[in-house]
Amino acid sequence: MEQIINYIPEILLLLFLIITFLQSSLEKVFNWAGNLSWLKGHFKDTPLQNLVSFLLVTLLLMEFAAGLVCLLGVLQLAVTGDHTIAFYGAIVSSLTFLMLLFGQRIAKDYEGAKTIVIYFIPAVFLVYLLQP
DSSP states (O other): OHHHHHTHHHHHHHHHHHHHHHHHHHHHHHTHHHHHHHHHHHTTTSTTTTSHHHHHHHHHHHHHHHHHHHHHHHHHHHHHOOOHHHHHHHHHHHHHHHHHHHHHHHTTOHHHHHHHHHHHHHHHHHHHHHOO
């Protein structure tokens, strides 16, 4: 219990990332066709237009990995007080947000890019809090 008390901000940020990425990855799995169709339209007339399927798989795997590693990080923090796995979860999460930001910028969806930045800030802050 003491480990949980000592790491409340980190655990709350990890829970934020877990919810964000596990929900998003599961939504991609259960609505694959809808996501793929929307993204093909979103990236039409961009250099990524022929890579949408590959990039969606890559993003799905990154989101799932980010959520899973953050979940394992919460468990490790709560049980042992070690934050190594949580640190890697924060890094994978930050990299995933950068991938999303890159896509939004390429698609010239500047409003969508602003939204990604709002998610990116807590992820980078978590990297800062957890750095060895």
